Amino acid sequence: MDDRTKDNSGSVKRQVLLILLLSLFCKTASENIQYSVPEELEKGSIVGNLAKDLRLNTREIVKSNLRILSLGEKQHFTISAENGNLYVNNRIDREEICRKSKSCAISFEVMVENPMNIFHIVVEIQDINDNAPHFVHSDIKLEINELTLPGTAFNLEQAEDPDIGVNTLKDYHLNNNKYFALEVREREDGSKCAELVLQKQLDHESENSFHLILTAVDGGNPPKTGTAKIWIIVIDANDNPPVFSQKLYMVTLRESVQNGSLVVQVTATDRDAGSNGQMIYGFRNVPEHVNQKFKLDSKDGKITTKAAMDFEEIEKYEITVEARDAGGLAAQCNVEIKLLDENDNAPEVILASLSSPIPEDSTIGTLVAFINIKDKDSENNGKIICHLKDILPFKIVSTSNNLYKILTDGLLDRETTPAYNITIIATDKGTPPLSTEKTISLKISDINDNSPAFDKSYYAAYVPENNPSGSSIFQVHASDPDLERNSQITYSLLRSNIQELPLLSYLSINSESGIIYAQRSFDYEQCQEFQVEVQAQDGGSPPLSSTAAVKVFILDQNDKSPQILYPSQGVEGSALFEMVPRSAEEGYLVTKVVAVDADSGHNAWLSYHLVQATEPGLFTIGVHNGEIRTSRTFLERDAAKQRLVILVKDNGQPPLSSTVSLNLVFAETFQEALPEINSQPRDPEYQSDLQFYLVLALALISFLFLLSVILAILTKLRRSGSPKLLECFGPIPHSNNAVIFPPNYEEGTLPYSYQLCLSSESRIQEFSFPAPSVQIAENMSGNQKSDGLLIDSQKNSLNTEMDQTDTVSLFWGGGGVIVSSSCY
DSSP states (O other): OHHHHHHHHHHHHHHHHHHHHHHHHHHHSSSEEEEEEEEOOOTTTTEEHHHHHTTTTTTHHHHHHHHHOOOOOOOOOOEOOOTTTEEEOOOOOHHHHHHOOOEEEEEEEEEETTEEEEEEEEEEEOOOOOOBBHHHSSSEEEEEETTOTOOOEEEEEBBOOOOOOOGEEEEEOOOSSSSSEEEEEEEETEEEEEEEEOOOOTTTTOOOOOOOOEEESSSSSSOOEEEEEEEEEEEOSSSSSEEESEEEEEEEEEETTOTTOEEOOOOOOOOOOOOGGGGGGESSSOHHHHHHHHOTTTTTEEEESSSOTTHHHHHHEEEEEEEEESSSSSEEEEEEEEEOOSSSSEEEEEEEEEOOEEETHHHHTTTEEEEEEEEEGGGGOOEEEEEEEEEOOOEEEOOOOTEEEEEESSSTTTTTOOOEEEEEEEEEEESSEEEEEEEEEEEOOOSSSOEEEHHHOOEEHHHHETTTTTOEEEOOOEEOOOGGGGGOOEEEEEEOOOOOOGGGGGEOOOOTTOOOEESSSOOOTOEEEEEEEEEEOOOOSSSSSEEEEEEEEEEOOOOOOOEEEEEEGGGGGGEEEEOTTTTTTTTTTEEEEEEOOOOOGGGGEHHHHHHEEESTEEEEOOOOTEEEEEEEETTTTTEEEEEEEEEEEEESSSSSSEEEEEEEOOOHHHHHHHHHTTOOOOOOHHHEEEHHHHHHHHHHHHHHHHHHHHHHHHHHHHHHHHOOGGGTTTOOOSSSSSOOOOOTTTGGGOOOSSOOOOOOOHHHHHOOOOOHHHHHHHHOOOOOOHHHHHHHHHHHHHHHHHHSOOOEEEEEETTTEEEEEOOO
């Protein structure tokens, strides 16, 4: 590197430092950060520490999520997430970005989160001498008449240098020759142009052509050059050169002009006659982009368009037109074409940042999105008005540098509207105005702002009694319009109106499905209805809940048989006797059967039926009231003692019933009815059961009696010391007493009755009949009052006879115990 390069590098560094200091001041004043860098920096070159300039410390860099807003353009810079440095990301060519503009800057926005803010960054691009001057045509051909007077100037092709300032084109040089000199002039726009000035008269006959070298030099350090060859042909004399009507043609052209439209017509005249006065027009040393846009008619000098114009690309064209006659004389004029901007570019809407989803409880003024809107047109055509298309709980607010904020402007409810399509309409102020629509989708996130809601606030459940334990009896359902955990409902039982029992002892609920189960079997006769309170609670934080009442009605089933209250039932369903006068007329009310049923409704409707009677046609019973009446008068042939079996049946499905037996005696007085009562017949089934118990009692008494006799004899023999025991089994000499054995004793059988012969006094003193046997028989047979009277009379008779006789005999007979006495 030479000294000039070092000096230039140091100068650039000092300029960067100065601009950095100015950028810090600008940031404080206007929140804009400015940097300045030379073009053509290598990728990865540092521009500046953006984090430090934004007053962010190292720990806040990652948290703040410092980044460049992507606006769809080529990103020339990038930000390091680690140290906050701003680096060059792509090749920066000032000439490509800004063309010949004196000031060239790249601006972009940087967003910082936590809290969110936008900063405008401007990077000034400094020009370096990276382009050498060059000529569009490396060979310049001139035809000069030999009669051309010295001092005549010929315009040469202008060299182009896209650099600016000191680096742009500075001077031209011409190689030494004896005929021509170079004159450099500066135009109004500051550009340099060269003219070839004839200093000595030409002579076609002595020298008909020349070869010169034109060198263009820029002002860079070191300077760069470009060359072109000038070929000069000396032609024969032509006295009058062409003359243009105007030296400069200025034209304004709308950028929407159609292809082939006339731009301007240049006119040159020549006083020569013949071929020397015929003009041929042509472009002279014009850039390539001019040839792409315009066409010149060589005969009439009309300039027309041949491609679409774009004001945003190039605002002005400068064209040199040459008119040459047949004699080789030429004249030149300049044509300046300015384009008029039209509103041909609609605004461009770019989504810079979007916060989606946002909670439905977001406060008014919450930032939703950043929008960047640009319009390539100028003046009013590039001024933008922005608004939202629909009436939504949002608003759009303008900030600096064509940035807009979308903020909430009302309350949000996800359950009503879970998402919004926000359409932004950007309209410029052109004539006619152009608009662009941009739709962004915004989702609303859920919060737990809705309590579970039951289908009903009150439910009625009907459960048949005698239900199986653990069976489901009802199901409640609640819904929650929230999402996910906020809508997950859990069911529980809170309380009931039955305070005596724990709620969970008779009801339970599935926490997920809401199915209510019975923990026990219900009895309608004990409880007809009860009410519980069910709670539905969601899974939000904090959870929300609601309650509903469930009233459970127990439905009656026919599970209770009718209960007969009157006549009262005795043993085995038999009732006491009712006395009916013999003189009772037809329809005489004998008695009334009274019954109740613990069930309800149809199950408790009772009907009375006479199912059995001694005289079927003698009595009737009221089906609904249970009144027993005589259906005719009593006849002599009718039995005085009547037995009726009444069936009481309910109306259930299937029906249940109960029966009662009623004994009636036809008599005028109680004394007359008493014999009939004592001689009442036994029911065969009842007699069979009674005989079984009496046989069992008799066997027990017999066993105990024999055991007592044997023990008594053994005791007597032990006391007397004589073998008196043998007296009971055969005749003994010198004995007055004898024992009489049963006739079938030798066969080994023991009859129901047995006889024991004893002396009248001693045997009575030594043996007595065991009293318990009579008492047992009395207890076994005493089922009814009539039976009790019979037993009492027989017992009294038995006691009297046992006091007066020596022999006692017991046997079964007629379903009762008959005690008799005899002497052998």
